[in-house]
Amino acid sequence: MREVLDPWPFVIAAYALGIGATLVLVAWSWWAMRAAERRREEARKR
Amino acid sequence: MHAFANPARFLRIARPLTPVLLLSGLAIAAAALAYGLFWAPAERLQGQTVRILFIHVPTAWLGMAGWTAIAVASLVELVWRHPLAALAARGSALPGAVFCALCLATGSLWGRPAWGTYWVWDGRLTSMLVLLFLYFGYIALAGAVQREGGSSRIPAIFGLVGAINIPIIHYSVIWWNSLHQPPSLGWGTSHMAAPFLWGLLASTLGFTLIFAGVVLARMRALLADIQAEARLRRKALES
Numbered sequence A: 001m002r003e004v005l006d007p008w009p010f011v012i013a014a015y016a017l018g019i020g021a022t023l024v025l026v027a028w029s030w031w032a033m034r035a036a037e038r039r040r041e042e043a044r045k046r
Numbered sequence B: 001m002h003a004f005a006n007p008a009r010f011l012r013i014a015r016p017l018t019p020v021l022l023l024s025g026l027a028i029a030a031a032a033l034a035y036g037l038f039w040a041p042a043e044r045l046q047g048q049t050v051r052i053l054f055i056h057v058p059t060a061w062l063g064m065a066g067w068t069a070i071a072v073a074s075l076v077e078l079v080w081r082h083p084l085a086a087l088a089a090r091g092s093a094l095p096g097a098v099f100c101a102l103c104l105a106t107g108s109l110w111g112r113p114a115w116g117t118y119w120v121w122d123g124r125l126t127s128m129l130v131l132l133f134l135y136f137g138y139i140a141l142a143g144a145v146q147r148e149g150g151s152s153r154i155p156a157i158f159g160l161v162g163a164i165n166i167p168i169i170h171y172s173v174i175w176w177n178s179l180h181q182p183p184s185l186g187w188g189t190s191h192m193a194a195p196f197l198w199g200l201l202a203s204t205l206g207f208t209l210i211f212a213g214v215v216l217a218r219m220r221a222l223l224a225d226i227q228a229e230a231r232l233r234r235k236a237l238e239s
Helices: A008-045 B007-039 B048-080 B085-115 B123-148 B153-162 B165-175 B194-238
Strands: none
Touching (some): A008 B007, A008 B048, A008 B085, B048 B165
16 A cells, blocks of 8 residues: 655755755855955955 | 956956846745745646655756766866866866755655655666765865865866766666656657746756856855965065
């Protein structure tokens, strides 16, 4: 007999994982870019 | 192509383009995912689990597109010695790996209610897992080359050789018996109903814009690090 599962916990988990990981990726990439460009400006000023 | 090889020219284009790509991508993806979660109808056979596809399909496409970008940039670097090509390849690796991992995770979450299992060792799933390991290998290799000062041609060759896995992933559902369904979308053909097709295309567009924005941000960070290091080295030599 086929097991019938409530699909909603799986749907919510997939969306939470996808949205969370994408936001972390965007925020981390943006922060790393700004930090690297700040380091370059500081090296120019020295 | 060499017109874009100038870092100053690249930065003139990338600076305004990075936030535009990221913000428009986030807005489009948010709208498409809201549609997929709240308004898309349940599918006749898959029921509510079809909503996972609005996030699974774009991440699968970007997992493969990321390595395709690495391979194309590696080829450009090896053949034309384009100075920004290595940065483009390295910039594509992390977002490609993240989307590849998301594809595997969301696919497993779809598989449990739909197939009754989180994982099967079939052609599509296994070749996608191999792609994730290739990403890990590429990131480690490119990082080691940068730290130790080796030739950037080594990760470029790895990126080019690893591209053999992309057609294997694509054709795995045709070549071998698989639980995974064959492609629902082709060039000019679709086996999907309109409410799913347009939502899926919008979600794919949104995530692709985010991917492009992240690649540009990563390239700018790598370029800034190289320029800062070169400047500090020059100053140290002068003094």
